[in-house]
Amino acid sequence: MKEGIKTLDCREEILAITKRLVGIRSEVNTEGERVIAASIHGMLASHPYFEANPSQFVMAPTVNDERKRYNVMAYVKGTKAESNRTVVLMGHMDTVGVEDFGAHQELAFRPGDWMAHLKDVELTESVKSQLESGDWLFGRGVLDMKSGVASNLHLLTYYAEHPEELSGNLVFIAECDEEDSSHGILSALKTLKRWQEEEGFEYAAAINADFVAPAYEGDENRYIYKGTVGKLLPSFFITGEETHVGSAFDGLDPNFIAAELTRQISYNPELSDMALGEATIPPVSLKQTDLKPNYTVQTALSAYVYYNFFVHSWAPEKVLELLKAQAETAFRNALDTFQERHRKYGELSGGEEREIPWKPRVYTYDEMDALLKDAHGEEYVNHMKDFKAELEQDESLDSRMLAARVVEEAWQFMPDKNPAIIVFYSSLYSPRVALTGEEEKERRLLDALDTAIEEMQPEYDHPIVAKNFFPHISDMSFVAMSDDMSEIDDMIRNTPSWGRKLYVEYQDVADLNIPVINIGPYGMDGHKRLERMEMTYSLEVVPNLTNNVIRQMLEAE
Structure with missing residues (x-):
C-alpha cells in the first residue's frame, strides 16, 4: 500500500456487522425498514465519538413519501489537516422480499441456519463448492447490500476513533427504499445540502457499495464501476x-x-x-x-x-x-x-x-x-x-x-x-452518470481509483477491473447527473403522472452533482434464493479499496 495508507484488518468486524444487519428483516416497503434504521442509529448513538458529537448523526425522515421511514446519516471531521473536502459513503439497508425462499423464509435472515439447511439441498457443483469453502456467506441481503453497508459503517467508526488520520470529512449514508422508488437517497440530498451550507462541506466524491457480479459465465473479474446506467420507462x-x-x-x-x-x-x-x-x-x-x-x-x-x-x-x-x-x-x-x-x-x-x-x-x-x-x-x-x-x-x-x-x-x-x-x-427516471474525466473533480477521482486498484491487485488473486457503467439501477443516479436540466424538463413534460405520486427534485441532484463510483461486495444470485457473497473480496478488499480512495481524495492539495 502507498505510504500513509495502511491496510485495515477488518474482516471479522465487518462480518459481524453484516450478520447483525442481515438478521433484521428489512424488506422494502415494510416496517422492517424503520427497524433497521433504528438499529444502525443505535450503533452510532453508543459510539464514544457520536456520544460526544450528537449533532453529527441523525435518523432523518424521508420527504415526499407516502410511507414513514428514515435514513441514517452521520459524519466524522478529520483533524489531520483542516479541509472542507468531503467524501460520501452510501449504501441501502432495504432488501427485496423473500417469497422465493418458500417455506423457509425465516432462514433467509439467519445465514448460519440457512447454510446448514442448504447442505441437504441439491445444488450445482459450483454452488456446493462455494457453500463448503468457508469463504461464502448465503442469505437475503448478504450481497445486496448489507455487507456493503457494514463495510461503510466500519470505515466511519474507524475514523471516528482515529480522526487524526483523516484530512477533511467523511459522510455516511444508510438509505432506505432503494429497491422501489429511491425515496431514501432523494431525501438524503436535503441533508447533504444542509450540511454543505452549515458545515461548508465540499463534496469531492461519493462511493456507493452496491454489489457486483460476474458479467458472464466463468467471468473471474471483480468489477469497480465509474458511473452508472440510466433507466427510463x-x-x-x-x-x-x-x-x-x-x-x-x-x-x-x-x-x-x-x-x-x-x-x-x-x-x-x-x-x-x-x-x-x-x-x-x-x-x-x-x-x-x-x-x-x-x-x-x-x-x-x-x-x-x-x-x-x-x-x-x-x-x-x-x-x-x-x-x-x-x-x-x-x-x-x-x-x-x-x-x-x-x-x-x-x-x-x-x-x-x-x-x-x-x-x-x-x-x-x-x-x-x-x-x-x-x-x-x-x-x-x-x-x-x-x-x-x-x-x-x-x-x-x-x-x-x-x-x-x-x-x-x-x-x-x-x-x-x-x-x-x-x-x-410513466415512471421514475434514474439519470445516467458518465465519468468522462472532463472536469478536474472527476479526473481526481478516476486517478485515485486507478491508483487504489493498482496497489490492491497484488494482494488479491482475481483481476480487479474498472468499467464505466454500473449495469443495474442504483442510488448512484441521484447523487450525480450527466443530463442538463433542460433535458430533465423535456422528460417531465412527457410524463403524464408527474405530480403527487411521481415527483423528484432533480435540481437537488444537479446542485450537488458529486462524482460517484461503486466499490461493492462481490457475489452471485442477487435477488434470488441463493444470494451469496465472497467474503475475502467483500470484507477485506472492498473496505481497503474504499479507504485508499478516501485517503487520496482527502489529501491536502
Whole structure:
C-alpha cells in the first residue's frame, strides 16, 4: 500500500456487522425498514465519538413519501489537516422480499441456519463448492447490500476513533427504499445540502457499495464501476377501432399493433446505447395489456405497453425520438400485415378486398397535449387537472397506471379518433452518470481509483477491473447527473403522472452533482434464493479499496 495508507484488518468486524444487519428483516416497503434504521442509529448513538458529537448523526425522515421511514446519516471531521473536502459513503439497508425462499423464509435472515439447511439441498457443483469453502456467506441481503453497508459503517467508526488520520470529512449514508422508488437517497440530498451550507462541506466524491457480479459465465473479474446506467420507462398508449369479433376486419385491434410494437422494440440491439466503449442491454417489455375493464365480444378500444430502457449517453428526449420512429415502423408493419391478411381472407371467403382507411399516426404525449390545448383551451386544461387530481387520490394506482389513465382521458378530446400511438414516460427516471474525466473533480477521482486498484491487485488473486457503467439501477443516479436540466424538463413534460405520486427534485441532484463510483461486495444470485457473497473480496478488499480512495481524495492539495 502507498505510504500513509495502511491496510485495515477488518474482516471479522465487518462480518459481524453484516450478520447483525442481515438478521433484521428489512424488506422494502415494510416496517422492517424503520427497524433497521433504528438499529444502525443505535450503533452510532453508543459510539464514544457520536456520544460526544450528537449533532453529527441523525435518523432523518424521508420527504415526499407516502410511507414513514428514515435514513441514517452521520459524519466524522478529520483533524489531520483542516479541509472542507468531503467524501460520501452510501449504501441501502432495504432488501427485496423473500417469497422465493418458500417455506423457509425465516432462514433467509439467519445465514448460519440457512447454510446448514442448504447442505441437504441439491445444488450445482459450483454452488456446493462455494457453500463448503468457508469463504461464502448465503442469505437475503448478504450481497445486496448489507455487507456493503457494514463495510461503510466500519470505515466511519474507524475514523471516528482515529480522526487524526483523516484530512477533511467523511459522510455516511444508510438509505432506505432503494429497491422501489429511491425515496431514501432523494431525501438524503436535503441533508447533504444542509450540511454543505452549515458545515461548508465540499463534496469531492461519493462511493456507493452496491454489489457486483460476474458479467458472464466463468467471468473471474471483480468489477469497480465509474458511473452508472440510466433507466427510463417509455410507455405506449395504443388506440384502435373497435368492432364485433364476428366482423374482425371492420376494425383494428390495438393488441395487434401492440404485439408488432413489442416485436419491433424488445431485444432490439439498435436500441442499445453505446458510450465509452460499453453498450446497454436492449429494451424489453415489462407490461403489455389492453385496457378493457371486462370481457365483451368487442375488440379493445386501447392497449398499453411499457419497456425497460437503459441509457449511457442518450437523453430522455433522444430516446423518445428513437422510439417514435420505432413505433411508426411497427404501426406501418402492422397495417401492411393487416392488409395482406385481409386480402388472403377475401380469397378464401369470396369477399371483396378493400383498402384499409388507416395510416400510421404517432405522437409524443407533449405533442398531443399541445394539440389539445390549442383545440380546446381552458376547458381541456381544467378538466385534465381535476381528473388527474382525483386519480391521485386512488392509492391502488401506481404511477404507471396513473399515466395510462391520464393519456386515455386526454385521448377523449382528440378531434381525430383514428388509430394512433402515444409515447410517453410513466415512471421514475434514474439519470445516467458518465465519468468522462472532463472536469478536474472527476479526473481526481478516476486517478485515485486507478491508483487504489493498482496497489490492491497484488494482494488479491482475481483481476480487479474498472468499467464505466454500473449495469443495474442504483442510488448512484441521484447523487450525480450527466443530463442538463433542460433535458430533465423535456422528460417531465412527457410524463403524464408527474405530480403527487411521481415527483423528484432533480435540481437537488444537479446542485450537488458529486462524482460517484461503486466499490461493492462481490457475489452471485442477487435477488434470488441463493444470494451469496465472497467474503475475502467483500470484507477485506472492498473496505481497503474504499479507504485508499478516501485517503487520496482527502489529501491536502
